[in-house]
Amino acid sequence: MPREKLVIADSIERLSILDDKGQLDRELEPDIPEELLLKLYRYMLLGRRFDERMLDLQRQGRIGTFPPIKGQEASQLGAIACLEASDWLVPSFRETTAELWRGRSLESVLLYYNGYNEGTVIPPEQCDLPMAVPVGSQVLHAVGLAWAAKYRRQDQVVMSFFGDGATSEGDFHEGLNFAAVYQAPVVFVCQNNQWAISVPLSRQTATPTLAQKAIAYGMPGIQVDGNDVLAVYAAAREAVERARAGGGPTLIECVTYRVMMHTTADEPSKYRSEEEVELWRERDPLPRFGDYLKARGSLSEESAAAVEEAVLAEVQAGVDRAEQQMATLGDPLQMFDHLFAELPPATQAQKEALARELAANDREEHHG
Amino acid sequence: MPREKLVIADSIERLSILDDKGQLDRELEPDIPEELLLKLYRYMLLGRRFDERMLDLQRQGRIGTFPPIKGQEASQLGAIACLEASDWLVPSFRETTAELWRGRSLESVLLYYNGYNEGTVIPPEQCDLPMAVPVGSQVLHAVGLAWAAKYRRQDQVVMSFFGDGATSEGDFHEGLNFAAVYQAPVVFVCQNNQWAISVPLSRQTATPTLAQKAIAYGMPGIQVDGNDVLAVYAAAREAVERARAGGGPTLIECVTYRVMMHTTADEPSKYRSEEEVELWRERDPLPRFGDYLKARGSLSEESAAAVEEAVLAEVQAGVDRAEQQMATLGDPLQMFDHLFAELPPATQAQKEALARELAANDREEHHG
Amino acid sequence: MAKMTMVQALNLALRQEMEKDDRVILLGEDVGLDGGVFRVTDGLIESFGDQRVVDTPLAETGIVGMSIGMAVYGLRPVCEIQFSGFSYQNFHQLENHAARMRWRTQGRLTVPMVLRAPYGGGVRALEHHSESREAYWAHTPGLKMVIPSGPRNARALLVSAIRDPDPVIFYESKALYRAFREEVPEEEETLPLGQPQVVRQGSDLSLIAYGAMMRPTLKAAEELAEEGVEAEVIDLLTISPLDDTLLVESLTRTGRAVVVHEAPRSFGPGAEVVSRLMEGAFHYLQAPIERVTGYDIVIPYFSREKEYIPSVERIVEAGRRTLRS
Amino acid sequence: MAKMTMVQALNLALRQEMEKDDRVILLGEDVGLDGGVFRVTDGLIESFGDQRVVDTPLAETGIVGMSIGMAVYGLRPVCEIQFSGFSYQNFHQLENHAARMRWRTQGRLTVPMVLRAPYGGGVRALEHHSESREAYWAHTPGLKMVIPSGPRNARALLVSAIRDPDPVIFYESKALYRAFREEVPEEEETLPLGQPQVVRQGSDLSLIAYGAMMRPTLKAAEELAEEGVEAEVIDLLTISPLDDTLLVESLTRTGRAVVVHEAPRSFGPGAEVVSRLMEGAFHYLQAPIERVTGYDIVIPYFSREKEYIPSVERIVEAGRRTLRS
Ligand SMILES: Cc1ncc(C[n+]2csc(CCOP(=O)(O)OP(=O)(O)O)c2C)c(N)n1
Ligand SMILES: Cc1ncc(C[n+]2csc(CCOP(=O)(O)OP(=O)(O)O)c2C)c(N)n1
Ligand SMILES: [Mg+2]
Numbered sequence A, B: 001m002p003r004e005k006l007v008i009a010d011s012i013e014r015l016s017i018l019d020d021k022g023q024l025d026r027e028l029e030p031d032i033p034e035e036l037l038l039k040l041y042r043y044m045l046l047g048r049r050f051d052e053r054m055l056d057l058q059r060q061g062r063i064g065t066f067p068p069i070k071g072q073e074a075s076q077l078g079a080i081a082c083l084e085a086s087d088w089l090v091p092s093f094r095e096t097t098a099e100l101w102r103g104r105s106l107e108s109v110l111l112y113y114n115g116y117n118e119g120t121v122i123p124p125e126q127c128d129l130p131m132a133v134p135v136g137s138q139v140l141h142a143v144g145l146a147w148a149a150k151y152r153r154q155d156q157v158v159m160s161f162f163g164d165g166a167t168s169e170g171d172f173h174e175g176l177n178f179a180a181v182y183q184a185p186v187v188f189v190c191q192n193n194q195w196a197i198s199v200p201l202s203r204q205t206a207t208p209t210l211a212q213k214a215i216a217y218g219m220p221g222i223q224v225d226g227n228d229v230l231a232v233y234a235a236a237r238e239a240v241e242r243a244r245a246g247g248g249p250t251l252i253e254c255v256t257y258r259v260m261m262h263t264t265a266d267e268p269s270k271y272r273s274e275e276e277v278e279l280w281r282e283r284d285p286l287p288r289f290g291d292y293l294k295a296r297g298s299l300s301e302e303s304a305a306a307v308e309e310a311v312l313a314e315v316q317a318g319v320d321r322a323e324q325q326m327a328t329l330g331d332p333l334q335m336f337d338h339l340f341a342e343l344p345p346a347t348q349a350q351k352e353a354l355a356r357e358l359a360a361n362d363r364e365e366h367h368g
Numbered sequence C, D: 001m002a003k004m005t006m007v008q009a010l011n012l013a014l015r016q017e018m019e020k021d022d023r024v025i026l027l028g029e030d031v032g033l034d035g036g037v038f039r040v041t042d043g044l045i046e047s048f049g050d051q052r053v054v055d056t057p058l059a060e061t062g063i064v065g066m067s068i069g070m071a072v073y074g075l076r077p078v079c080e081i082q083f084s085g086f087s088y089q090n091f092h093q094l095e096n097h098a099a100r101m102r103w104r105t106q107g108r109l110t111v112p113m114v115l116r117a118p119y120g121g122g123v124r125a126l127e128h129h130s131e132s133r134e135a136y137w138a139h140t141p142g143l144k145m146v147i148p149s150g151p152r153n154a155r156a157l158l159v160s161a162i163r164d165p166d167p168v169i170f171y172e173s174k175a176l177y178r179a180f181r182e183e184v185p186e187e188e189e190t191l192p193l194g195q196p197q198v199v200r201q202g203s204d205l206s207l208i209a210y211g212a213m214m215r216p217t218l219k220a221a222e223e224l225a226e227e228g229v230e231a232e233v234i235d236l237l238t239i240s241p242l243d244d245t246l247l248v249e250s251l252t253r254t255g256r257a258v259v260v261h262e263a264p265r266s267f268g269p270g271a272e273v274v275s276r277l278m279e280g281a282f283h284y285l286q287a288p289i290e291r292v293t294g295y296d297i298v299i300p301y302f303s304r305e306k307e308y309i310p311s312v313e314r315i316v317e318a319g320r321r322t323l324r325s
């Protein structure tokens, strides 16, 4: 057979369980404990409300530029909910909700977006990397962590998030290839929100899906409806279980949408139509999941209102704590901390020079 | 259909026309003019003999380190023969035969491996890039050239060569993705010679083929028997025609083998078995093609001997010309040439300082 | 003459060069409809279409590698790296190829490209958006490194950079993008690359700076003038290849110098300036040359960046020290 | 004590650290069965297996990015980049992450990794195999940049680098790999990072160099001694963070200095040394400090590299010039 077809991979599937009309596929419905379902709902709401509050704060000049996550709550939470505390999260810069789920405090997020280095501190014992701003660069760290976990015979799994734009970076490619070669326990979760700032997916790649990029690495790939928290959860659980069992990495493409601007410095009306956004607003993952919970009797109007109230209070408390903390932060000399385990002599001298300057300025202010 | 199969690409095929037993698939046999067939044979032999001669020269200390190409002649020539003179070649560092086909002189190759910058000069009007040593880096240049050709509405095609190892680099990924997004007229020819120095393909990628990586970019991919010059030619011709007609890029994986060491500084017995090499020696593309030509009456014992003789004379003439040229080269001040269109003042001063030093040394030698 | 911000002046340079020369192609992330995240390419896709203003996938190596191929073909790509903090992704393409293609082919193939990137702090940006690492490129033979300090010279230098036959790295200070306006003539104006300028004359002290640091440096000169010290202020404009003629000449008159940059101090551009002055005017030196620079640390998140970036006071204080010495 | 080449000494350092500490993992292209293209990791995969000596796909960013993850996890990756000319592929991983993870997380997560890479000319290698661009890393806050000059200090410094809690770039001179042998003790030996050493005492002139340049520099000192000039020779060992105490102290005694490196001159490591000396010992300076360096061009293909790399004669001549001044 000289012109012979090669079997190169299982085909790529698309998974949807609770569709945008609210139709549920009972056969595929994952078996999620009630408590977890409610926790998912609570964090979806927390992600949403915190995002909205940050936008207010930003507009009031009380925080700096930040990237809203609205519309991607299901896409983040359905995946992260499959991790154990001892697993590792390797986020990009738009997984605020996932980070909150993992235990990051609201105030740490606010400190970060207010330009305080204190906002990227990871709590002790927590297996999370901090946000990574350089697009795609974190994917490789996930592979290193996973390799190390495997070397240590820990059954930890690493989950790495990144956007559709990130799939164009060389780091993405090298990361997925290394993971496949070493059969490292990583779950790659692509938040395909259709846009990389102003660049639509169709200018990012000539492929109809991002999931099929898995075929280039010899790993399973799957596309899921990212606004369907059940589908995201089902796909991620399968991938996490496979990774934990030694089955290697998986690429999950969550098809979702960046409903808001890229960051608060961005003006999306320059490059996309309001109709497109409207279409996606109708696919909002939050009411879709809320209605499902109500239909199965897990949520009532009253309990939903209570969650809403609790979440708003939590957000307010986070904002208050952040503002309290910021009042005590800001010593400029802090900038010299933690570059190295030990500050080298020449840098120490620079720190001392700055300390003298600041003291002199202080004196001037007091006497001047 | 909630768990729905997606059609992601046509499947990947493997093409073989003249197999390692000498069996010909008449249906697929490409229609190659006699003259071109004989030119292909001549360059395959030239590539082989020149390679052998360079190895001798290297062992005698008459040239520096170089990467032999033995076994890859068909894999290079079958592809390059599909280009027009006005098309662009973007080689890596192991396409000596392809470069000779394009008109690079033997002496330029020898100058290069003797450490003379004069060895990378491209003849005027020639549409070739010089060798690229950083693995995979040249792939992107091919895309830029192709984009520019398309912008200029020239129907030029760009052919970029690289190894199996190169497919792991981020540059490969970014290059193929850009090419697909812009539908740039590039043919990507992977010389899968099974090894990247000591690293076998199985440690380079978890995939059974390299051709399937095309699926990640939404471009056609095909695997061919790289020791079958007819198959390589057929696949490349199809890809070149598609590119020229505006059909965008193609990835061709030529399955071949690096019969010799990686470079003359390498010792392959450290990492691979003689049996494996033996197996591939038997698949030598040269006699396979010679026998085909004889069977179809294009070559006789006598004409084959004449080609052999002519090729050996050509190699000898190249070596002679190189040694003549080198006798007149070597002015160290040449190193300052062509960094910029105009040498900046501080660098000019450095050049003059070196000139004074050299003159002083000269005087010392003459008087000392 | 119209009063323009640096963003507008850069836009003018691009527009006019694109009108004049169809080899000029813009490419980068979000340079098209979005007009660039700082709006430097605003409106250009509307005027020139998406074959002249090319949105790319999110891949800096790809952008630079592709630009190299385009330039070799004979085009004049002007690529934008969205922030200079993301230009290390493409470091190898610049060092391995852009900087070497002319040299490698002995003049046969050339890479007349410009890489534009915003640099520097002062705009309350996120991590990786505020670095000033021009020394990386300045130390790379085969590249030119240019940094304008205001709308008018930004426009003139960008035009020169586009027409330059060799690869130019062109850093634009975010802090200056909209900080002030200057008269920028509609008619063509260029400035030669590789030539620093005296922007204030004086004979007591030489202050040497570039880019965003010109404004605090000039301010410092004014403050010193109030103390009776006349500082000469020099704007490097081209960091590399560095022509030290003017600097050395200034020092032979003043005997004292302060070099200012935002970049980390050690192994930074200031060290080269100091060395050139030492080599060129040793016997005129009356005091150690001072460096007022960023510290040898990563520039902190924005709540503390003000204290990181050289201030007028630090420059004045350094000036005073050299005068006391 | 066994007499060893630098390759053997480095191999010993790796072997002993791997025996002592199962967190130490080697990774890179061809480091396994092949033992590295220069044989620095020879035999280690046989002793430690392929979970400790890991051949990687051909991707430098991958190697460094993965090492960062491994180090954060708590391992001590020692990765090899086959030639330093291919370490720009991974520039962003070093600058964006390795150099910043401790700082970014305020000490919570750290990156105790070593990146080993051969550097420099002199072995008749192909393009990109002979560069000396340590200044790139030296100018990057958060990285340490170490370059040994012989088998014994190579071994001791590599052990220290592996144990260092922060990322270390460790450049190994190809020209020194097999150039000579030294006694290297079997017992553990370390050398503190960040401390230059006086390797020859003298009071007429300070010669400052590192890595492959130590041998011509010492030779130059001998030649100068024949002329009655006693040069003090200092080996930096750690380029960055640069501790200038010893250098400044030396200059206060000699008043004259020559700095030597293979790297291109402009914006090179020598500029920082000159600046530190100027700042630290201005009033002792009796002559301009000389720089003997590579030229501001790409290092030529090997037929001409001899004339590019600083020679004994150039160093001697520079020494004489400073003495005449
Ligand atoms: C390496 C790099 N290049 C450019 C940027 C600037 N930038 C920040 S986010 C972004 C788009 C990212 O798109 P995507 O990966 O789809 O993630 P999303 O923003 O949609 O969540 C760009 C270009 C960056 N942070 N890093
Ligand atoms: C970026 C880069 N990394 C490492 C090297 C060293 N190196 C030269 S060739 C080679 C292996 C290349 O393998 P492959 O791509 O399969 O090509 P082949 O040598 O088999 O032709 C390596 C690692 C290099 N030249 N460039
Ligand atoms: Mg996106």
Ligand SMILES: [Mg+2]
Pocket: B163, B164, B165, B191, B192, B193, B194, B195, B196, B197, B258
């Ligand atoms: Mg190969």
